[in-house]
Amino acid sequence: MSQDGVNKGRRTLLVGATSAVGAVGAGFLAVPFVGSWMPSEKAKAAGAPAKIDVSKVGAGAMVTAEWRGKPVYVARRTDEMLGKLEGLAGRLKDPDNANKEQQPDYADNVYRSRKPELIVVLGVCTHLGCAPKYHPEVKPEPFDPNWQGGWFCPCHGSRFDLSGRVFSGSPASDNLVIPPYMYEDDNVVIVGVDEETA
Incomplete structure (x- = not known):
């Protein structure tokens, strides 16, 4: 070779x-x-709708869930709480929901919700993104001697009523955001989809 x-x-x-x-x-x-x-899988879950069981949310109580990595607050308001919402307009920055991007059309009302008794709101302050704390009781608070119930952001002092509308004098300029949501049935809310676009 x-x-x-x-x-x-x-x-x-x-x-x-x-x-x-x-x-x-x-x-x-x-x-x-x-x-x-x-x-x-984490990214898929982050964008997926979130189901929240509201059957055990008592009158005046709130539960927290997560959707897209953000807290979602669901609070059950009493008739007394709902009755106070109309009278707060003079103390609010945007009582008429003028910023239409803050809520879907079906929540463009004084209650900012589909059903008056149940509010679904993102638990993210529109000032710098902190998580406001729920203070539902009507009583004087250190941050507001004439407090009528709602959310208070401990980071910079923004105050929101029980519809998530921002009070005048707060650092936040916008109301809390109402995410898209729908009712699967009387006990389950699905955040991230609504009947109009489902």
């Missing part, structure tokens, strides 16, 4: 082995790269 024949065979073997190793390496590199195009 000639020297050229041995070299050609060896060359073919080396080229083939190098190509195979290169293909396997490219496959190992491609799998995570292609996988990065697919949303993670």
Whole structure:
């Protein structure tokens, strides 16, 4: 066998082995790269609607859930609480919900909700994104001697009524956001979808 024949065979073997190793390496590199195009389970869950059981939310009470990584507050208002909402207009920055981006059309009312007794609101202050605290009782508070119930943001002092409307004199300029939501039945609220777009 000639020297050229041995070299050609060896060359073919080396080229083939190098190509195979290169293909396997490219496959190992491609799998995570292609996988990065697919949303993670956490990302899928973050955008998914959130179901909230409201059957055990008592009068005046609030529950907190999560939707898209943000807290969602669901509070059950009493008739007494609802009766105070009309009289607060003179103390609010936007009593008529002029900023239409803050709530869906079906929540563009004094209650800012589908059903007057139940409010669904993002628990994110529209000033700098802190989580306002729920203070439903009508009683003097250190942050407001004439408090009529609602949410108070401990970070910078923004105050919101029981419809999530911001009080004048608060650092926040907008009402709390009402997310899209619908009722699956009398006991379950689905946040993230509504009947109008479902």
